[in-house]
Amino acid sequence: MASPLHLRPVQFVDTPVGRDGEVARLAGGMQWFAAYEVTEGGAKRTVSIPQFERTLWAEDERAAALHRAITAPRPALQLGSRTLRFDQSQVMGILNVTPDSFSDGGRHTGEHGADPVAAGVGMAADGAAVIDVGGESTRPGAQPIWEEDERRRVQPVVEGLAAAGTLVSVDTRKALVMEAALRGGAAIVNDVSALLWDERALEVVAHAGCPVVLMHSPEPEKGPHGGSGYVDVLTEVFDWLEARVAAVAAAGVPRDRIIVDPGIGFGKSLSDNLALLNGLEMFHGLGCPLVLGASRKRMIGALSNEAPVERRLGGSVALALAGAQAGVQLLRVHDVFETVQALRVWRGMRDQALVARG
Template identity: 70%
Template sequence: MTDRMLHLRPTHFVDSPIGRDGEVARLAGGLQWFAAYDVLEGSARRTVTIAEFDAVLGTSARARQLHAAITAPRAPLALGHRMLRFDQPGVAAILNITPDSFSDGGAHLGDAAAAAGAGFDLTVQGAALIDIGGESTRPGAPIVWEGDEIERVVPVIERLAKGGALVSIDTRKAAVMEAALAAGAAIVNDVSALLWDDRALDVVARAGCPVILMHSPDPAKGPHGGNGYANVLTDVFDWLEARIAAVVAGGVERSRILVDPGIGFGKTLQENLALLNGLALFHGLGCPIMLGASRKRLIGALSNEAPAGERLGGSVALALKGAEAGVQLMRVHDVAETVQALRVWRGCKDQALVGG
């Protein structure tokens, strides 16, 4: 068994660290504390408590590296006059400027002022980030010419950025990244992890902007391919770990990388659920985590085939699942409802931390 096959998933979460010195660790500088690790070594699994970590795993360089990454606070991103914090769960609002996205396609196409107005409404509802996309990534969606994609998103980004909103561009095309960043977008969110377009990594490195790297099985071909996994949780982790290393080698600062496990992209229902149950493992990458599960097909599959517009309850449930795993950013359609749920969750956490 090689050391690289070892993975650590935080488990045995507790409400408060009070009275548990040496028995619990803080998860990524956030609101969650945990008392043990699930130690995954190939197909073997065992539990090691935080209290016995040094004695049991202290000689493993891999274990020490993962533990350090899991427990290190995630520094906020200073983006102009805006700050994106990762010490508590936040919300990224989905704003699609497309005719055919699976959930809200066509709602904001062709009227940049109205689309920007919708974006400002989302910030009022509590969104920390507006994630704008001009190309659908639903299965079977056609590839959009980069000129059309730019024409869709740039007028909206310009209005939002001038109005003080923090904006990310959801694209896999280098030309769209360049145009969006020039228009005021601050972050690139790429479902292909900068692998679909040969110029994308260079664009992000030269801009010095943060980037969100999402997992999909074969991103150079499209987001929904792939041939299955030996172990979806550790396979996705290893893929993202290698991709982070490659992007850092390409000139992007590690502190400006976020990761997304790619729920719904080239995964079965069972694989998506395994990823959701194992989300805390991804803190071992040492980067903030984005979870994009809003209105996804898995919710319909678990609720009598509810259509995309009737998946609010499941979307909120998955956002809270993410919060419980320490995920820092939830990418959602239903901002007001998700923000409210997270505020109530936060209230419970705050009360627990003061001993009640």
């Protein structure tokens, strides 16, 4: 079976001023690009926007659909009294209430742990648009926990954050935990198994009508770190997410409430992760907002003399800025203050470039 056509925006420019018809806008955000890298049947070629509009756009239905998805603005989500915008990159703060997460396990648990609600409110004050609360570690080798134990960890934290006016997502693959968190005030479900691990999860999300993050992992029904390798990781992950988005939408979740995550570090080698990071722009072809979760991950250590988790801030910020440059709408990070600061400086530079060269 022939591989379907894929488009990746390339040749980004500082400003669209004076380039009418030569550039296209990426997902209604702050980036404009002058060409596509077209992948088809294993071959790649670069096609300028004017050439694309003369040929592929008019002649290839898939190319036209991908182009519409890549360039269409992502509508904001109205979640109670809070609005989550997708016209520029924002931060999703990671709040783990687990004893064994790879980076911050135990920090917000136990008798001497920091108050998780206060920590989440602090992240929001530092500029996080969403606080992502998780009660089960998904690090390699972590053992699943009983759903009631996970619920007991998560629910009071979600309730406290929601009462404080913070926008909350719940990081879980268990339907019971999803239900409890949504009752407690969570607005978004973030599932590393893309609603495939728990047979009730899709029903829960569809019934609630809440936004959901669908993350790619090779064998989500078994666990987040399986898989046996890829021929072309970028197009294979894209195709998997494309099929999963279609299935979840067919089950009753509105497409404008589906968010996707390529799953950096989940069942992927260092070279796989680097290929995904270098090709993030392709995922805008799914027509959904994107999440990038690369904060403090193993790949940063692998690229920096095996730096331990607590010394991966620089790499984490570098990857967040790479995500922003690729138009990623939500950057899932541990270090909120530093990432927000980096984004503000990056945006300032972008704004000045537009003014100076426009």
